[in-house]
Amino acid sequence: MTAARGTSGEGGALERVLIVSANMGEGHNATGRALEGAVRERWPAAEVKWLDALDELGPGFGGLFRRIYVANVETTPWLYEFFYDAIWRLAWFAAASKRFTASWCGRRLAKPVADFAPDLVLSTYPMGTAGLAWLRRRGKLRAPIGAWVSDFAPHPFWVYGSADLTMVMHDVAVGLARRCAPSAVVGVSAPPVRAEFRPGDRAGARQRLGLPPEAFVALVSCGSLGFGDVEGTVRELLAAGPEVLPVAICGRNEALQRRLERLGEPRLRVVGWTDRMADYTIASDVVVTNAGGATGLEALACGRPVLMHRPIAAHGKANARLMAEAGLALVTEQDGELTASVRTLLAEPERLKAMEEAATRHCDSATSLTAALESLVDSPLNPAPQRLRPEDALFLHVATPQVPQQVGAVLMLDPKADGSRPTHADAVHLLSATPGLRARLLPGGGLWRAKWQEDPARTADGILGDVELPAGSELESSLTAQMDDFFSEPVSSEHPVRARLVTGLEGEQGALLIALHHAASDGIAVIGALVGQARGKPPLDPPPAPVRRRGLRGAADRAGELVRGSGGPSGAASGAKKGAKRREAEELARGIWALARAGAAPRVPWETRISGPRRHYARAHLSAPAVRAAARKVGVPTTDFVLALVAEAVHQELGAAAPERVRVLIPMSIRDTGTFRQLGNHTGAASVDLPTGAMSLAERVRATRELLAEQVTRGAPRAGNAVVRVIGILPPWLHRRVARLVYRGTWFSMIASVLPGARSPVVLNGSLVRTVYPVLSLAPDVPVAVGVMTWADRFTVCVTVPAGHAAQGDRLAGTVTSAFARLQSEVD
Numbered sequence: 001m002t003a004a005r006g007t008s009g010e011g012g013a014l015e016r017v018l019i020v021s022a023n024m025g026e027g028h029n030a031t032g033r034a035l036e037g038a039v040r041e042r043w044p045a046a047e048v049k050w051l052d053a054l055d056e057l058g059p060g061f062g063g064l065f066r067r068i069y070v071a072n073v074e075t076t077p078w079l080y081e082f083f084y085d086a087i088w089r090l091a092w093f094a095a096a097s098k099r100f101t102a103s104w105c106g107r108r109l110a111k112p113v114a115d116f117a118p119d120l121v122l123s124t125y126p127m128g129t130a131g132l133a134w135l136r137r138r139g140k141l142r143a144p145i146g147a148w149v150s151d152f153a154p155h156p157f158w159v160y161g162s163a164d165l166t167m168v169m170h171d172v173a174v175g176l177a178r179r180c181a182p183s184a185v186v187g188v189s190a191p192p193v194r195a196e197f198r199p200g201d202r203a204g205a206r207q208r209l210g211l212p213p214e215a216f217v218a219l220v221s222c223g224s225l226g227f228g229d230v231e232g233t234v235r236e237l238l239a240a241g242p243e244v245l246p247v248a249i250c251g252r253n254e255a256l257q258r259r260l261e262r263l264g265e266p267r268l269r270v271v272g273w274t275d276r277m278a279d280y281t282i283a284s285d286v287v288v289t290n291a292g293g294a295t296g297l298e299a300l301a302c303g304r305p306v307l308m309h310r311p312i313a314a315h316g317k318a319n320a321r322l323m324a325e326a327g328l329a330l331v332t333e334q335d336g337e338l339t340a341s342v343r344t345l346l347a348e349p350e351r352l353k354a355m356e357e358a359a360t361r362h363c364d365s366a367t368s369l370t371a372a373l374e375s376l377v378d379s380p381l382n383p384a385p386q387r388l389r390p391e392d393a394l395f396l397h398v399a400t401p402q403v404p405q406q407v408g409a410v411l412m413l414d415p416k417a418d419g420s421r422p423t424h425a426d427a428v429h430l431l432s433a434t435p436g437l438r439a440r441l442l443p444g445g446g447l448w449r450a451k452w453q454e455d456p457a458r459t460a461d462g463i464l465g466d467v468e469l470p471a472g473s474e475l476e477s478s479l480t481a482q483m484d485d486f487f488s489e490p491v492s493s494e495h496p497v498r499a500r501l502v503t504g505l506e507g508e509q510g511a512l513l514i515a516l517h518h519a520a521s522d523g524i525a526v527i528g529a530l531v532g533q534a535r536g537k538p539p540l541d542p543p544p545a546p547v548r549r550r551g552l553r554g555a556a557d558r559a560g561e562l563v564r565g566s567g568g569p570s571g572a573a574s575g576a577k578k579g580a581k582r583r584e585a586e587e588l589a590r591g592i593w594a595l596a597r598a599g600a601a602p603r604v605p606w607e608t609r610i611s612g613p614r615r616h617y618a619r620a621h622l623s624a625p626a627v628r629a630a631a632r633k634v635g636v637p638t639t640d641f642v643l644a645l646v647a648e649a650v651h652q653e654l655g656a657a658a659p660e661r662v663r664v665l666i667p668m669s670i671r672d673t674g675t676f677r678q679l680g681n682h683t684g685a686a687s688v689d690l691p692t693g694a695m696s697l698a699e700r701v702r703a704t705r706e707l708l709a710e711q712v713t714r715g716a717p718r719a720g721n722a723v724v725r726v727i728g729i730l731p732p733w734l735h736r737r738v739a740r741l742v743y744r745g746t747w748f749s750m751i752a753s754v755l756p757g758a759r760s761p762v763v764l765n766g767s768l769v770r771t772v773y774p775v776l777s778l779a780p781d782v783p784v785a786v787g788v789m790t791w792a793d794r795f796t797v798c799v800t801v802p803a804g805h806a807a808q809g810d811r812l813a814g815t816v817t818s819a820f821a822r823l824q825s826e827v828d
Contacts, residue, residue, distance in 0.1 A: 014043040014377060018118035018143075020109070020128035022054045024066060026224040026251070027294035031124040031150040034192040038369035039120075049116055053128035056108045073227055077313035084314035087156045091445050094156040101127055101157070106134025113141060120377060123147045124192075126157040133162035137384070146376045148192050149177070152292050153318035156180045161453075164382040167192075167372055169297060170362060172326045178494075182442040183385040183453045187375075190366040191297035196278035199303040199360060205283035209276070211269070215245035216346060218307075219284035221277075221295045226253030228290040231260065233309050233338065237288065238265060240342035247271065247280060278302070285352070286345065288338070292319030292329070300328060301363055305345075305355035307331075309338045327358050385442055385451040388519065390728025390735070391681040391721065393450040395518035396443050396493065397739035400780065402610050404490035407523055408515040408775035409530070410483060410798070415508035416766040422510040424466055426765045427501045430512065431460035433533035434497055435540065435679045436520025441493035446733045450519070463497050469504030478502075479511055480617065486513045487775055488614040488803065496520050510767070515775070522681040523755045523774055524669050527789070529679075531757075534764045541678050598687055601663035604749040605654060607805070608781040614803035618813035619773055622795040622820050630820070633827045634698065636705040639754045642788050642795060644704040645823070646752050647690040648697055649815035653808060661689035665748040665779075666708070668717040684717030687748055697823045745781025757791040773798040784812070 017039050021032040036048050054062035072080035087094040109131040113121070121143050123129040135141035145163040152169045154177045159166050161183030168177050168188060177186045191197070206213050218237045222228050230248060237246040247269040250257040260270045274280070277298065281287060287299035288307045296319065299306050306329040308320040323329035332338045345352045367375075388396065395405040411430075413422040431437065438458045442451040469478055482502050491498050496517035503510045516526065529540050631641035643666070651658045667683045675682045688711050691703040711717075727738045755774050762769040773796050774787035785800040797816050801809035 014039070014046045014119050016116060016118045016120075017043075017046050017048045018051065018113065018116055018121045019048060020051045020053050020121065020123040020125060020132065022052055022125040022128065023062065024054065024069060024125070025293075027150050027291075028124045030194070030294040030298075031148050031192040032122070034194055035122050035124070035148065035369060035373075037195060038373055039122075042370050042373060046119075049118075051109065051112055051128070053105060053109070053123075053125050053131065056112065057105065058108070070225065073312050081313040081317075084155065084318070091447050095447065098130060098157060098160075102130035102134040102160075105131025106138070107131075110135060110140060118143050120373075121145050122373075123163070124150055126155075129158065129160055129163060133160035136162040142381070144376045144379075144381060146373070148189060149173070150192060150293055150297070151315050151319055152296060153315060153322040154180060155315065155318065159184050159186075161382065161385060164379070165372065165376045167367070170322070170326045170328070170366075172322055176322075183382070183440070183451070185382050187372060188366045189372055190363055190368050191301040192369060193294070193298045193301045194278070197281060197298045197301040200278075200282040202283055202285075205279045209279055209283055211247070211283055212245065214243070216241070216243045216286075216342075217245050217247060217284045218286050218288055218342065219247050219249065219280055219299075219304075220288045221249040221251075221280075222290050223293065223295060224251035224253075224273075226250050226256040227312055229310055230256055231263070232335075233288060233290075234260065234263070234265075234268060236309070236336070236338040237342060238267060240339045241346060242267075243346070244342060245269065247284070249274065249277070249280065286342070291316040292323055296323065296329070300359045303356050303360040303363070305329070305352060305359065307338065307341060309333075326362070328355070328362065330355075380456045383454045383456070385453040388441070388450040388452055389680055390725050391683070392452075392519045392521075393728065393735070394724055394739050394743060395681070396441060396450045397736040398743045398780065399517075401490075402612055403778055403780050404613050405518040405777045406487070406491050406515050407518050407526070407777055408487060408513065409523075409526060410479075410773040410775065411512040411514070411530070411769050412771040412773075413510040413512060413764065414768040414770050415510075418766075419508065421503050421508050422501070422512070422764070422767045424464065424501060426767060427464055427499065427512050428460045430530060430533055430764055431464060431497075431499050431514065433529040433539050434460070434499070434514060434516065435525050435529055436496045436516050437463070439496055439520055441496050441517060441519055443493055444732055447731075449732045449735075452519075460499075463495070464499045464501060467500055467502045469502065471504050472506050473504050475506050475509065478505060480619075482511065483513065483617045483775075484615065484803065487515055487617060490613050491515050491517050493517065493519075509770075518681070518777055521679050522667070522669075522683050523753065523776075523787070524671065524682075525679050527755060527757055527772070527774075528677070531762055534762050534769065542680075598663075598747075600746055601749050602659050602661050602689070604659060604662055605657045606783060606808070608745050608749075608783055610778060610781070610783060610802050612803075615778075616801050616803050616806035616809050617773075617775065618799040618801070618806075618809035620797040620813040620817045621771060622797070622817065624790055624793050624795050626824060627795050627820070630824050630827050634701055636701055638790075638795075640705045640708050641701060642754055643688075643690065643708065643752060644697075644701040645816045645819045646786050646788075646812075647692050647700055647704055648819040649812045650690070650750070651692045651694075651700075652815045652819075653811055654692065658692050658694075660691070660693035662692045662750065663748045664688050664690045665751045665782075667751070667753045668712075670718055670721055684719065684721035686711040686716040686720070690752075697819060698826060701823070740780070743779055745779065748779075748782065749784075750782060751776055751779060751785040752788070753786075754788045755790075757789045757796075759790065759792070761792050771796055776800050778802070784809075786812070 019032045021028045054065050105127050129147040132145050147163045147166045149158045149168045154168055154173055159177045159180035161181045166184045166186050174186050203213055220233055222230055234246050234248055237244050245267050248260050249271050257272050281298050281302045284304055286305050286307050288309055289295040290311050296306050308329050308331045311317045311320040320331045324331045330341050332341055399405040438455050440453045440455050444450040486500050498515045500513045628638055631638045650662055666686045670684045671682045688707050691700050772791045774789045776785035776787040778785050787798045789796050799809045799813045
């Protein structure tokens with residue numbers, strides 16, 4: 001992505017700025033004027049143009065929309081509330097409404113936007129943002145788009161991922177905004193108000209306005225339209241005490257002004273339309289409002305507490321809830337509550353002071369308008385999200401708080417030739433190739449498929465933490481403690497990669513711990529990327545975006561491709577002959593049939609309930625040359641040989657209660673020349689009933705070989721991959737349910753994976769990567785996962801179990817080592 005045309009980077013020259021607002025009350029325009037002021041302060045020579053999004057919809061539409069809005073708030077608030085609630089509860093309704101609005105507004109905005117050719121576009125109105133997002137998605141707007149949510153509470157119509165930056169008014173609103181559009185880049189803005197709204201001299205402001213210096217001034221402002229029961233609000237304030245002086249701002253509501261003046265209350269000050277709102281706000285002790293939009297933001301900018309009394313329907317009530325949650329407002333709904341709240345503040349001035357300080361702290365900590373504008377101009381455009389392949393989305397769908405889906409690796413680093421430790425910079429260099437480093441995973445909703453989105457601003461340095469142990473800390477126990485602590489904290493879809501560099505281990509060794517969401521990639525891609533980075537090879541390629549074909553015909557086409565055997569890119573794309581295709585299809589059919597008739601897994605007498613995300617990781621390692629030599633002597637591949645050792649460990653752990661077979665899910669790579677250097681999950685799985693009954697170790701090796709060969713011959717790995725891809729054709733809500741159904745303990749009792757690592761030494765900036773332990777995730781109701789990796793002169797073993805099963809994990813890892821020693825002595 002490129003910076004906006006007309007900018008020179010780092011806040012350089014800016015020629016044309018477009019502000020898209022709407023004359024719907026004064027709140028949206030007030031935000032626009034604040035942004036214009038910041039633009040003119042930072043880029044004095046810039047030309048600023050305004051568009052009213054409602055007026056651009058066509059003749060008469062602006063006035064019609066305004067009348068509908070006023071009628072909804074004042075006459076039919078239940079209808080307004082119903083619509084507001086529906087766009088939150090019904091995803092399909094929100095999506096359909098937003099799509100229609102975006103298309104309509106985008107088409108109407110296209111010509112004036114193109115004619116002005118802006119370098120920066122700022123929106124303060126939801127329908128304007130919708131139209132601009134539509135233009136961006138269709139490649140008709142390349143200038144950066146910034147959207148300021150001038151309400152305290154965002155709603156789905158406010159937020160669009162196609163905008164480059166969406167600014168909300170408080171940290172508590174960030175989560176809501178991302179819920180509206182997970183791909184949006186969301187920041188927290190200082191109140192977008194004119195510069196005169198700032199903490200000031202209360203006594204001086206009162207003198208200028210002719211207000212008594214000793215009174216408790218309650219400023220009542222319900223927007224330029226004077227919505228709500230302002231008269232009732234004034235009466236409650238008057239009842240709070242003789243020292244309370246209400247100042248009612250009526251805006252353009254002349255009828256309200258006349259009604260209040262007829263009250264004849266000597267303590268009440270009634271003000272019509274005024275351009276001295278900043279003075280009135282600074283002069284007040286509290287600001288009373290019922291919507292919380294521009295009035296609430298102006299109050300916060302001046303450091304004044306807000307009382308939300310009888311908030312108006314929909315967005316008014318939402319603003320009140322969120323401001324109260326942030327500690328910036330008191331909310332009153334019933335008769336007499338406002339009177340009681342004001343009396344409390346009069347009796348407890350320290351509480352009033354605490355609210356003022358909270359408002360000031362919030363404004364000081366938020367991003368200034370100028371800083372937000374500079375960031376918007378200098379940063380890359382927000383990348384469009386890409387749909388996750390079904391093979392990757394599976395791990396988003398099956399993840400739960402108790403069973404997160406994260407994989408990883410532990411790299412043991414020797415000291416450098418000069419005796420120095422591996423450094424933070426060394427780790428950052430290696431981590432820069434980690435799959436998923438710059439990704440955000442978007443889980444999707446009931447109607448929307450999971451996606452991923454690149455975050456260009458994310459760096460390896462930002463995900464790496466450092467832990468320095470006391471010099472010479474005992475290696476095994478210290479490493480175990482660090483692994484158990486680090487990997488027990490799940491990664492999130494927002495931040496799918498974490499890392500920790502541990503130094504101070506005995507012998508000046510270091511350990512680099514890397515965790516990433518399984519949806520980001522499989523273990524082979526992770527190791528391949530890290531090894532490639534250490535050896536200076538190009539980074540891996542991102543996975544291709546799934547081809548989107550709409551409707552039933554598209555689903556049928558995709559299913560047909562899978563059934564014909566194009567499990568990898570080498571099928572039809574390579575121009576293979578019909579005979580080869582037929583054989584592939586037959587193999588795939590056999591594999592699917594084998595999966596279908598396997599049925600539920602045999603029961604295993606171990607605890608399958610996983611109560612939380614905390615894990616224990618037990619480790620072991622074997623001599624790689626010795627393992628290969630022993631496997632050759634018994635005539636089996638090393639993978640089968642190692643899995644037989646795992647079966648022996650399970651047999652010894654379960655003892656007399658060990659069943660004849662334990663169903664093990666064995667992920668297997670189906671990468672070929674077309675996918676060898678691609679990120680993402682390119683694996684199938686063989687579901688093998690490993691022999692765990694009573695038999696000699698040599699017999700167990702032969703039985704493992706036969707059972708595994710049978711599954712591979714039947715095409716089980718590619719069939720498993722095909723099944724995962726086929727269920728990806730289902731509607732998103734059904735895809736999630738089926739994924740959770742197939743990836744669980746009903747069908748397998750443990751996971752075991754043998755990963756190819758580096759056969760020759762790997763050196764990172766002068767530090768030998770001595771050992772790498774693969775870290776696997778568990779599956780729901782599956783309490784054991786065993787990862788095995790070839791790394792230089794070692795086979796490394798890492799057993800994952802729930803934290804409460806630490807002893808079991810340690811025994812399994814230890815038994816793999818002792819079983820190999822026993823088998824080695826037998827074959828020798």
